[in-house]
Amino acid sequence: MAVDRSDIAKLANLARIAISDDAADVVANRISTVLALVDQLQAVNTDGVLPMAHPLDAVQRLRADVVTEPNQRELFQSIAPAVQDGLYLVPQVID
Amino acid sequence: MHQLTIAELVKGLRNKDFSSVEVTQHYLDRIDRLDKVYNSYITPTPALALAQAAAADKRLATGNAPALCGVPIAHKDIFCTIGVRTSCASKMLDNFIAPYNATIVDNYLDSGVVMLGKTNMDEFAMGSSNETSYYGPVKNPWATDCVPGGSSGGSAAAVAAHLAPAATASDTGGSIRQPAAHCGLTGIKPTYGRVSRWGMIAFASSLDQAGILSRTAEDAAILLNDMASYDTKDSTSVERDVPDYTATLNDSLKGLRIGVPKEYFGEGLNPQTAAHVEAAIKVYESLGATVHSISLPHTNLSVPAYYVIAPAECSANLSRLDGVRYGHRCENPKDLNDLYMRSRSEGFGDEVKRRILVGAYALSAGYYDAYYSKAQKVRRLIKQDFVDAFQNVDVIIGPTSPSPAFKFGAKSKDPVSMYLEDIYTIATNLAGLPGLSIPCGLVDSKPVGLQLIGNFFAEAQLLNVAHQFQQATNFHQQTAPGIE
Numbered sequence: 001m002a003v004d005r006s007d008i009a010k011l012a013n014l015a016r017i018a019i020s021d022d023a024a025d026v027v028a029n030r031i032s033t034v035l036a037l038v039d040q041l042q043a044v045n046t047d048g049v050l051p052m053a054h055p056l057d058a059v060q061r062l063r064a065d066v067v068t069e070p071n072q073r074e075l076f077q078s079i080a081p082a083v084q085d086g087l088y089l090v091p092q093v094i095d
Numbered sequence: 096m097h098q099l100t101i102a103e104l105v106k107g108l109r110n111k112d113f114s115s116v117e118v119t120q121h122y123l124d125r126i127d128r129l130d131k132v133y134n135s136y137i138t139p140t141p142a143l144a145l146a147q148a149a150a151a152d153k154r155l156a157t158g159n160a161p162a163l164c165g166v167p168i169a170h171k172d173i174f175c176t177i178g179v180r181t182s183c184a185s186k187m188l189d190n191f192i193a194p195y196n197a198t199i200v201d202n203y204l205d206s207g208v209v210m211l212g213k214t215n216m217d218e219f220a221m222g223s224s225n226e227t228s229y230y231g232p233v234k235n236p237w238a239t240d241c242v243p244g245g246s247s248g249g250s251a252a253a254v255a256a257h258l259a260p261a262a263t264a265s266d267t268g269g270s271i272r273q274p275a276a277h278c279g280l281t282g283i284k285p286t287y288g289r290v291s292r293w294g295m296i297a298f299a300s301s302l303d304q305a306g307i308l309s310r311t312a313e314d315a316a317i318l319l320n321d322m323a324s325y326d327t328k329d330s331t332s333v334e335r336d337v338p339d340y341t342a343t344l345n346d347s348l349k350g351l352r353i354g355v356p357k358e359y360f361g362e363g364l365n366p367q368t369a370a371h372v373e374a375a376i377k378v379y380e381s382l383g384a385t386v387h388s389i390s391l392p393h394t395n396l397s398v399p400a401y402y403v404i405a406p407a408e409c410s411a412n413l414s415r416l417d418g419v420r421y422g423h424r425c426e427n428p429k430d431l432n433d434l435y436m437r438s439r440s441e442g443f444g445d446e447v448k449r450r451i452l453v454g455a456y457a458l459s460a461g462y463y464d465a466y467y468s469k470a471q472k473v474r475r476l477i478k479q480d481f482v483d484a485f486q487n488v489d490v491i492i493g494p495t496s497p498s499p500a501f502k503f504g505a506k507s508k509d510p511v512s513m514y515l516e517d518i519y520t521i522a523t524n525l526a527g528l529p530g531l532s533i534p535c536g537l538v539d540s541k542p543v544g545l546q547l548i549g550n551f552f553a554e555a556q557l558l559n560v561a562h563q564f565q566q567a568t569n570f571h572q573q574t575a576p577g578i579e
Contacts (some may be wrong), residue, residue: 003456015455016417016432017408017448018440027452030510037511038399041469044476051303052478053470054331055287055527056551061330075194081424084291088419091430 002032096121097257097579100168101314108155108165110306113163115155119148126211126258133234133572135243135253137172138180139212140401147370151207156353163321164193164207169252169259171218172213173303174200183296184228187423187442198293198326199263199305206321211259215249217355219413220270223516226507226511227446231342235277236575244274244516250308251278256578262286262319265295268401269495269520272532273485275308276495276544279534279573281561282308283315286552287527288333291326292321299408300331300559302401302524311571312561314531317472318339319554335552336532343555344562349383351560353489358394359519365498368543372494375545379492379560387488391480396473398514403457403470404525410449410454415441446504448508454483478526486548490560494519495532497542507560523548534570542573 003011005064009033012019020028074084082089099107107113122139130136144167151165156493175181175193179396184186198205203210217227225248235243243252245263251274254262264271266284275282283306290305293433295305307322309315319340326332355376360369376386407509418424418438428434443451457466484491497514505515523530528548535545545564549557565571 003531007456008452009451011455011459014437015448015451016414016435017443017451018436027449029234031452033509033511034402035456035515037514038403038457038466040399041253041396041403041473042465044393044396044469044471044473046472046476049472049475052475053523054270055301055478056333058288058331058333058561061327062326069553072194076420079190079192079194079421080263081418081421082096091428091434092417093431 001030003035096124099260100311101196101260101309101317104166105317107160115148115151116145117210118165119144119167119211122211122259129256130258132239133236133252133258134231134333135215135233135249135255135256135258136169136212137182137184137215137230137249140179140210143179144209144211147209147516152207154207158494160359161206163203165209167209167211167260168199168203169214169250171216171247171252171262171264171297173216173265174201174263175296176210176213177316178437179213181213182229182257182295183219184230184440185218185444185447188230189229189423193293193294198291198321198324198328200294202321203219204544208321213251214262216500217246218447219296219409220246220265220267221409221446223269223273223513224506225249227444228446232503232532236502236578238277238493238500241541242277244500246270247274247308250556251280254280254308254310254384255575261307261314262320262525263305264308265297265303265305266524267405268524269517271306271308272495272520272530272546273517275532276542277500279312279575280544280572281312281315281531281533282306283319283531283554283557284523284529285319285323285554286529288331289552289554290323291329293328293334295328297412300412301408302405312558312565313341313344316344316558316562319512320417331454338555340555340558341399343559346554346559347383348379348560348563351379351384351490352488353379353384353386354389354491355386356389356394356442356491356493357390358391359493363497363515363518365492365538367538368494368498371538371543375535375564376492382563382567389488391484391522393473393477393480393579394522397477399527400473400477402453402514403466404474406450406454407457407467408454410451410458413447413451426575428538472524477522477558481526490557491548493546495546497504497545499538499541505540519546529554529557533561533564534573536570537573
């Protein structure tokens with residue numbers, strides 16, 4: 001399936017990636033090329049085939065519900081762009 | 096000293112023919128002198144390497160050190176390392192210093208392995224040519240106007256140019272095996288779950304697997320012994336004993352059943368590459384193996400299935416990079432959405448953005464069943480092809496890549512032509528099977544690879560089959576012109 005400029009605007013918003021008006025057609029073309037490739041899948045009969053999420057069909061491992069990790073907030077925040085009083089700073093969200 | 100294999104370094108360090116500091120300094124000098132040409136390292140770590148080497152020499156002096164103690168290697172810049180930048184070759188992580196080590200980094204630290212530095216790669220491991228790196232492309236030591244392959248192009252070029260005796264790497268669709276083929280090396284991608292993914296920056300979590308680029312299969316076996324482990328921090332790690340991969344290297348291949356898939360010899364395969372692969376199969380026959388023609392009927396669907404599943408998983412994995420907790424943040428965001436949009440748009444390169452957008456499309460409302468769910472069903476069909484084939488054969492052999500290394504820019508304008516570079520390697524990731532590439536000849540003075548695919552957890556057998564080929568031939572001993 002081919003995508004056009006308006007699809008790109010929608011996807012760009014979903015993915016939080018800005019695509020300039022100048023680049024929209026080029027991006028739409030390139031993504032349409034990839035989608036044309038993957039459209040080959042539509043011709044395959046997969047009736048009764050279960051989707052495969054893990055090569056060994058493993059299931060999620062469970063562990064006892066006990067604390068195993070120490071709090072390392074200061075270490076983790078030492079690489080953040082902006083923090084204050086142990087909180088990550090972002091532009092104001094609520095007026 | 097830089098001509099020695101890992102096996103020879105292990106022996107020499109033990110015999111005190113040289114110290115770890117001497118070997119490490121020798122490699123650091125070579126990196127300093129020669130890597131301007133290849134750009135194989137993003138971050139060499141000389142001070143850290145020498146400190147680790149000095150510590151290793153102390154452990155060696157006790158006479159009670161692990162086998163790999165004092166051996167220097169390079170790590171792909173996808174593995175988190177405390178105190179050293181882990182960029183994943185992206186502007187997004189240009190300033191990222193991980194607060195923890197990848198499990199494989201810790202495994203090697205426990206063994207006393209020295210880290211020479213962090214190697215270049217395609218941005219977030221998305222590429223087959225190492226042209227998408229924020230730090231510039233890596234040049235192939237065999238032909239500096241050609242790509243080294245990708246995404247582990249820096250690891251491959253570093254080993255091929257003798258700027259490291261071996262390097263770690265990762266493989267989501269061929270990112271170890273294809274650069275191994277293009278640079279004349281041995282490269283192994285183990286079974287999914289064999290090596291911990293903890294601290295390896297995620298691209299497509301159901302496909303990613305760490306492995307090794309080395310000069311010989313014996314070296315890969317030695318290194319895999321310490322890399323592989325069961326890790327509770329990786330929920331997809333498989334609880335299973337790690338065998339000694341060196342113990343079976345010398346087993347006879349008499350009676351080995353080799354499957355040759357007819358789909359791997361069709362249109363698109365360079366005829367000279369095909370001739371080298373066919374000659375290699377003859378070598379195996381002379382070693383006592385029997386050859387069987389097999390079919391993997393869904394092979395042509397592996398690239399389309401991959402380019403739904405991998406982008407879908409990458410779009411989810413890379414959503415964490417939002418300019419808030421770490422990584423690149425734009426200047427003066429006017430609101431929260433602007434912070435996300437501009438940080439991500441400035442931080443990611445074109446190929447990464449393209450895959451995120453394709454992934455967002457495949458996962459978006461109304462398309463999930465048609466794309467993602469469909470691709471996962473086809474994935475099961477692809478895996479079943481291999482399960483059926485392994486009823487009758489022990490290993491599957493074919494080419495690693497359709498052609499030898501191509502020139503810079505030759506495929507970067509057309510994403511689909513680049514994606515088809517991995518046509519023979521991708522199915523192995525989708526199925527979760529181990530794969531290995533070894534050099535088997537030269538085409539236009541550039542190396543081409545022979546791919547061996549094994550059954551689940553058959554790494555020891557693959558390494559045995561590769562080692563026996565290297566005992567009977569000398570392709571793995573050929574070095575790029577001009578490399579001493």
